[in-house]
Amino acid sequence: MSERAGVVPAAGTGKPLWLLAAPFLFLLLWSGGFAVAKVGILYTGPFTLLAWRYGFVLAVLLPLLAWFRPPLPRRPRAYVDLAVVGFFIQVLYFNLSYFAFRFGISAGALAIIVSMQPIVVGLVAPAFTGERVGMLRWIGLLLGLAGAALVITSRAAMEVTSPGVVLLGVGALMAMCAGALYEKRFGAPQHPLVSNTVQCAVGFACTLPLALLLEDGHVDWSLPLIAVLFYLVVGNSLIAISLYLAMIRAGEVAKVSALFFLVPPCSALIAWGLIGEAMPLVAWAGMALAAGGVALASLTRIPWRYRFRRRAPR
Numbered sequence: 001m002s003e004r005a006g007v008v009p010a011a012g013t014g015k016p017l018w019l020l021a022a023p024f025l026f027l028l029l030w031s032g033g034f035a036v037a038k039v040g041i042l043y044t045g046p047f048t049l050l051a052w053r054y055g056f057v058l059a060v061l062l063p064l065l066a067w068f069r070p071p072l073p074r075r076p077r078a079y080v081d082l083a084v085v086g087f088f089i090q091v092l093y094f095n096l097s098y099f100a101f102r103f104g105i106s107a108g109a110l111a112i113i114v115s116m117q118p119i120v121v122g123l124v125a126p127a128f129t130g131e132r133v134g135m136l137r138w139i140g141l142l143l144g145l146a147g148a149a150l151v152i153t154s155r156a157a158m159e160v161t162s163p164g165v166v167l168l169g170v171g172a173l174m175a176m177c178a179g180a181l182y183e184k185r186f187g188a189p190q191h192p193l194v195s196n197t198v199q200c201a202v203g204f205a206c207t208l209p210l211a212l213l214l215e216d217g218h219v220d221w222s223l224p225l226i227a228v229l230f231y232l233v234v235g236n237s238l239i240a241i242s243l244y245l246a247m248i249r250a251g252e253v254a255k256v257s258a259l260f261f262l263v264p265p266c267s268a269l270i271a272w273g274l275i276g277e278a279m280p281l282v283a284w285a286g287m288a289l290a291a292g293g294v295a296l297a298s299l300t301r302i303p304w305r306y307r308f309r310r311r312a313p314r
Contacts, residue, residue, distance in 0.1 A: 019250055022243045023259055029240040031266035033232065034107035035274045037098060040228040045215035046098030047207055049229075052219070054090070054204035056229060057237045061197045070191035079198060081186045086199025088179030089241065091206040093172050100168035106277060108151070111267040113169035115148045115260045118297070120177045125184075137258075140296030144261030147290030151265045151283040183248050192242045200237060258297040261290050 040049045073079060100110055118141045211217065219225070247259075265287035271277040 019247070022247055026240050026243040026247070027259055027262055027266060029235040030244075031111070031263050032270045032274075033236045033240070034111050034263075034267045035271040035277075036228050036231045038101045038107050038271075039275060040225060040232065041098060041101050043220040043222060043225040043228075044218060045211065046102045047095065047211035048215050048217060048219060049232075050094055050098055051204065051208045051211040053229060053232045053237065054200050054207060056233045057200045058197070058204060060233065060238065061193060061200065065193050065197055068193060070193050072194060073188075073190060078188060078190065081182070081188070082190065082195050082198040083202050085179050085183045085187065085245070086202035087206070088175045088182065090199050090203030092175035093179065094203070095207060095210065096168050096172040096175065100165050100172070103162065103165050103168070105165045105169060107271040107275070108264060108268045108277060110169050110172070111264040112148055112151075113166070114173050114176060115264045116145065117173060117177050117180070117260045118258045119145060120173065121180060124177070124181060137297045140293045141258060141261070143293030144258060144290050144297060145293070147286045147288070147293055148261050148264040150286030150289060151268050154280050154282045154286065180248060183245060187245070187249065189249055192246070195245065196238065196242060199241070258294050261294045261297075265290050 037049070043049075044052075073082075097110060097114075101107075122138065122141055265283070268277065268283060269287075
């Protein structure tokens with residue numbers, strides 16, 4: 001990217017500064033979302049909470065879309081691709097996750113299930129996107145998973161009591177994997193305002209009927225719930241999702257997904273401070289192991305190729 005485009009590369013890397021900072025900001029915002037969402041469902045139903053979340057997001061995005069008038073996709077297929085990714089992430093991933101919270105899964109337990117995304121993506125990516133995932137990167141991914149598992153299993157509060165709740169978490173994992181792979185295979189660069197608006201509109205259109213049909217619509221409006229919605233709207237929906245999709249377009253799927261191995265340790269730490277989920281000392285060793293695995297998986301230079309031509313912006 002050039003300075004004329006308003007993006008200055010970091011010295012010696014050729015990458016814009018925002019892209020270098022994106023993993024750290026994404027990790028912080030995404031990890032906090034687990035504990036924050038669990039607080040939110042104490043004040044309303046999971047589908048109702050999501051419907052309000054998407055409603056507020058659209059209330060922010062639509063005026064910005066009208067004010068800035070970013071370039072719109074030129075072909076209808078681009079909207080279809082955005083909608084499919086939005087369905088996987090905004091509808092399936094978040095609804096299944098929040099529903100699991102309603103049935104008692106802890107923030108850390110869900111985080112460890114979702115953290116297996118790099119393994120799933122690493123298995124599927126070579127056939128779906130043409131990326132090569134080398135042996136050293138596999139070692140890093142497995143170390144990251146081992147560290148994340150150590151963090152979660154060392155905490156008594158992380159026990160999951162129902163197989164059905166585990167299946168909800170696995171469903172959320174598969175939805176996030178599907179969204180990442182579809183975005184990498186079929187997605188074309190779009191303005192963040194456009195992609196977020198389309199995807200959150202899909203989330204709102206699918207979640208609102210669930211809230212109306214399955215819940216009574218009761219909301220205990222209070223300062224904690226307002227703070228929860230602010231975090232979920234601004235931190236998760238407007239910033240974290242945009243960073244996640246941007247990082248996918250800028251690098252390999254397996255490399256970007258390796259960030260999820262740091263989510264369980266960070267989520268556990270945030271949940272400990274926010275809702276009192278215990279963090280034993282042995283979990284810190286797991287955090288170090290997960291960080292080392294992510295570093296190995298992310299920094300290893302592995303040649304890769306596509307078996308298809310990337311689509312031009314539409």
